[in-house]
Amino acid sequence: MVPDLLSVYRTLLDYYGHRNWWPGQTPIEIIIGAILTQNTAWKNVERAIANLKAHKMVSARALIRIDEKDLAELIRPSGYYNIKARRLKSFANFLEQNYRGSLAAMFRQPLERLRQEILQINGIGPETADSILLYAGGLPIFVVDLYTHRVVTRHGWLNEKADYHEIQRWFTTNLPEDIGLYNDFHAQIVAVGNEFCRAKPRCEDCPLRDFLPRKGVFA
């Protein structure tokens, strides 16, 4: 049973209010956060970004200059710090080589072409790419993450095996193309995911409980 997605969104909006995402001031900070939060709680990412700020490392040029081991040490609290240091450098080098370090120039590319391009960067997968495009670039693409998968499968809206692009397509075909809506809807899903739709769900108090396939708690 497919719900009215806009009423799902309004329910979350009523509950949480506008989320004002992404939690980060500049496009490059948002991109750094998108890489650092891969399979990682945001709380840990905050510490890593605070370290980067304290060392004036929140720019592509700075990320290119710094030694990879030193960078890894700064982002240690976000976990996977060796891999993520390499990924941050990969993106910074990509930006420098292809757009002379200009994010504005990068985001002027056609959406689909740019998406394919950044997916070629080592360490940038579908979710990270789409988070960059939507939240740093303001481009109309819907972001899917762990919580999105849980929300759509646990309510029986999509099959458990639905992959990233199936879920993404399902949202975009059932919603008006609206950047502000894409932005806040994903933020709402993360909010409800963090609070209720975790590995151990708490459906009783969840604002989306009325959208469950049958009354009761997800088993």
Add this chain to the structure above:
DNA sequence: GACCAGGCACATC
């Protein structure tokens, strides 16, 4: 102490 978190790349079958 086990389990989990706003993924992704790579190996192996």
Add this chain to the structure above:
DNA sequence: GATGTGCATGGT
């Protein structure tokens, strides 16, 4: 093409 594994910190 599907499935398994390494990467790592900090919170519950």
